[in-house]
Amino acid sequence: MALCSFSASISLRKHHHPLISTLPTLPRKKNFLRTCRSSSEPNEDYFLDAPVSVGDGFSFSGGKYSDEPSPADEWFKQGKIVKAHPVGGTGEKAKDPIFGLAMAGSSQASTDLFRWFCVESGSSANPPVVLIHGFPSQAYSYRKVLPILSKNNHAIAFDWLGFGFSDKPQPKYGFDYTLKEYVESLESVISEFSKDKVTLVVQGYFAPVVVKYAKDHQEKLNDLILLNPPLTAKHANLPSTLSIFSNFLLGEIFSQDPLRASDKALTSCGPYKIKEDVAMVYRRPYLSSGSAGFALNAISRSMKKELKGFVEEMRRTLTDENWKVQTTVCWGQRDRWLSFEGVEDFCKQSNLQLITLPMAGHHVQEDCSEEVGNLIAGIVSKRRRI
Template identity: 85%
Template sequence: MAICLSSASFSLPKHHSLISPSQFLLFTKKNSLLTCKSTNDSNEDYLLDAPVSVGDGFSFSGGKYSDEPSPADEWFKQGKYVKAHPVGGTGEKAKDPIFGLVMAGSSQSSTDLFRWFCVESGSTANPPVILIHGFPSQAYSYRKVLPMLSKKNHAIAFDWLGFGFSDKPQPKYGFDYTLKEYVDSLESVVDKFSKDKVTLVVQGYFSPVVVKYAKDNQEKISNLILLNPPLTEKHGNLPSTLAIFSNFLLGEIFSQDPLRASDKALTSSGPYKMKEDDAMVYRRPYLTSGSSGFALNAISRSMKKELKGCIEEMRKTLMDENWKVRTTVCWGLRDRWLSFDGVEDFCKESKHQLITLPMAGHHVQEDCSEEIGDIIAGILSKRRRI
């Protein structure tokens, strides 16, 4: 039995019960890591800043889980940065919105163009397919889909500004996270990845942004694949799990909580439970910089304000007779955020293909990655799959 308390970390294995007054706590330093020991002979010592295999694998200390390689480090090594979309603002140093203090250098954006983190797989000579994550998520959600598509395509997944390893400018200091800004920035980053026609795959609440971009650039798009997009009027309200980040003051506080901002936001939308290794990757941005939370807060406010209008515009676009892009809707039927009611009727009326995944939730690429990878590959090879 062991309990450790410090100003930076808290670690308590789930199988332990509360400590009794008679038990003894001893804190020692070993190799710069805090070791906790108990007085019994069960030999259950563990480290606060330790690999996930020891203790619960979670610590706020320095924004890192341990000094050993983590899944986030491994994912980062696979990617690279590309620079796209001009940085706006006045050039002043960003300040946090609560106390007005100048934020650290790691919270500042580039001075000319924003840095986008992306992971590529497959030959650049093959037709490009760009995998776009939803809100809130990361390119990491496509980690199992990328290699499946790389056999015949140049597959690319990127982090939106404000997410993952991409730049997270403080609102009013270069990027305000409006949906229009996301449309404009998407054009810049797509042009950076490829000058040829591309297939766009987008999941969730960023679908209206991608459809708006595609409407104005139909000549550049060969296929559009929407994964659980908000399509009906009922989808215009953010679920409470996301809407809470837009609240005054409370939103700023909750946006800084890595468990609420990543774990709860992802696992509450569907049937799956993340493995600890995967959770560590999604938490990393919120552990390393407060700018991730401030970005999440700003995005939530924009979504809450603009989502209904953007969904209505997306519906009109997809049903317009001038819409020429081949479009497929893939829907995880166990989505806890967006109801399936009305989705089938919309697809029939708009004459877009609908593919349902009975075991997937809102983040279909997490729940059924192999299946969605096969579906996308089939669409790209012009095989129709029902």
């Protein structure tokens, strides 16, 4: 159980429902800065600053998991495939960007709509909460948040195109992994998930993409919750762990290495080392085919090129007087990629609620899943009581 201390500063802001003009004007909620301290019980999936666990972890055809179900297979069984967003391009079969050889089936997009992997929890009659993973990660990062939210909500976590079990088309064969395309595809997949208003939760470097979508669809949102988003101008530069995937030739090579593309990318941004069972799920896409690596290479290049502009637009959106969506920033203070410097000032300037988790790193939903799940549930339930 998290122990939270918080201080409050009050600011008022008018809220208007975009469709019903007769609703009364509500004062903006108090702006809270809360600090959540994790319990003394160790997280069962993590070792704090521990050495890498023993196990081969390189192959699904032998070694540790040869005689038992793969953790990735067990996760996949919990989900389903949803088709959304039209496939672009000429319809030609994808070829790898290095040698021009035809790629395997996992690299090919479907002929009409992209296939998205998602996991749902809770009754569809309850308010929908969509959980959006960061770069690079998977919906799997929310596996312990889903059951917490499912008690009173319809929780949905999905893999972005290019990640996890969703389609991984090669660039120029249906999807080029530009941030603009991610905004457009997000609109399609959210419309497929729910026709009603939703709460969006997004982590890390995909936050500017989600805010860009939210800016033009405020009527679709109840709440927006940002987990360690790039909020300051300094945050617009990718850390070397990720930017290396955008380098010419070297990026293509490193993105095919599961330990660099998965393990290092997930553990270099915070104080934790992942257990082998968990790491195996994150490695799975990179072990299955080259498509995940080539997608990682493409999105890294797009991020390096476009992130600055998207961060600047996100900052303008969140400080604009026309921004009406209740927004909360949840920040893991042991983030090694994004500095906390300037975050508190920006949240005060924007009248955003800021919640800090001192023991969490960049991937707060992994590091403090119980606390994050309860925080999200509390925000959503508080709105229902208003």
